[in-house]
Amino acid sequence: MPPFDDIDRHLLALLQEDSTRTLASLGTIVGLSPSAVKRRIDRYHATGVITRTVAVLDPRASLIAICTVTLDRESPAAHQEFRAHALANPHVQQLYNVSGDADYVVVLATTGMEQHREVADRVLKSAPNIRRYTTMFALDPVRTTLVLPAD
Amino acid sequence: MPPFDDIDRHLLALLQEDSTRTLASLGTIVGLSPSAVKRRIDRYHATGVITRTVAVLDPRASLIAICTVTLDRESPAAHQEFRAHALANPHVQQLYNVSGDADYVVVLATTGMEQHREVADRVLKSAPNIRRYTTMFALDPVRTTLVLPAD
């Protein structure tokens, strides 16, 4: 994707906030015609800037746990095995390979403590190659977005 | 919201995956007419089950940092002050009040290390009431969704 101009950044900010706006309303805000807005949005999809468009549910209805995981060895095979194991579980909402003391941060989303125990047992406790892990439960998901800076 | 049936769960899973499907295509999948699908989706919005619909950008284009924050005192005022301070910054992509050793998990999204330093300084280093914090950089954002179990 060629460099963004101010209108691109504005459109991407608007779409990350609410993707249900019409081309006409976006056009009014950024000062373009609906078809000019469409051409730009089509380009964001074609070039992979926008990867998907999704409905977001209220996180307060779920139990969110943020876990760190340290593997017991640093081999590529151990990493690959753990990733595949974690990704197989739909309750793994987010998974990051990270720098520092831990190797991964895993965010688990479940319907409650009972389901959390099941999922955590599967994904963390009895998973392959894990040396140790920690769990922090979200008492309050104050802000939960996937908004990224658009530049 | 009254209890979900199988069709509700199916629709919510579909919409969390891709909210651009038409009412007709959703109806074909779940076995309802477009207007019946619409009535259900309207209800998800009206009751706050779906909070918003957004475009998601490719996280690989950004620098993601996952930080833990421990406040220097447990007073409600300290919490309130820290939250307001963090929420004022648009690079705070996610913010969770958590149980355990730390008080908050903060996810920072920036365009690169230079911007990260600025933002981290503002949100963490020179922020009020912080005793200590840790930072883990995402080497690879393996999965980044906000998908929640629909029950």
Added chain:
DNA sequence: TCTGAAAGTTTTCATCC
């Protein structure tokens, strides 16, 4: 690359089951 208008789809809504 934009605008504006025509053509094609989707959404919305009233009505009936």
Added chain:
DNA sequence: GGATGAAAACTTTCAGA
């Protein structure tokens, strides 16, 4: 609650600048 069908709105395409 759900289905249907018609009207309204939106999206898509394309000619012209």
